[in-house]
Amino acid sequence: MRPPGVVDQRFESLYLFAACRPGTDETFALALPRVNADAMTIFLAHFAHQLEPGVHAVLVLDQAGWHDARALHVPETITLLPLPPASPALNPVERVWLYLRERYLSHRMLDDYEAVLDAVCRAWNRLLDETGRLTTLTAYPYLTASAIP
Incomplete structure (x- = not known):
């Protein structure tokens, strides 16, 4: 049984689209209204720019429909590297999303877009202000061991 509480039906x-360089605090993000x-x-395009x-x-990403290279215009300076199906544990940015939700975005009611x-x-x-946080969240050994400086 759920405890009683305020419910927002809106x-x-x-x-939030993001690219993080594993094992560093280097990142790029863009907030968009659709996925x-x-x-x-x-x-x-913005990331390549x-x-x-x-x-x-090289962007490691899951096999979501909007990540399919056949449906995208991928700049020449970017290579998409799809992960095997159903393997979110291999995607470093998943830990970033989890951290943001747990730390800053859960249990909130917001008025509008x-x-x-x-x-x-x-x-x-706030995440970017936490020096070293992205480094620890994205430092997957399989990525950082083979990273080219």
Whole structure:
């Protein structure tokens, strides 16, 4: 039996797309109102734009429908590396999402989309202010052992 409490029946969504360099605090994120191939293409374009000249990024991602390279425009400076099906434990960014939800975003009632956007941005910036936190959340040995400096 659930304990009695305030229930909010409204529903507003916001999606935080992020790329984290494993074992470092280097990251890039973009908040978008939808999650689909078009939104992923927008994220990839913005991510590629912020890469230093001569840098090529490999993004490890799950096999969500909006991650399918056939439906995306993938910049030449990015390679998508899909994980095996049903293997979220291999994806370092999953630990980042869990940390954000547990630490900053759970058990909250927000008024509208703008409030959701503000809460997510505040949570992301607070995470970035925790020096070393992304390093520990994303330091998967299978990725950091083979990382090229």
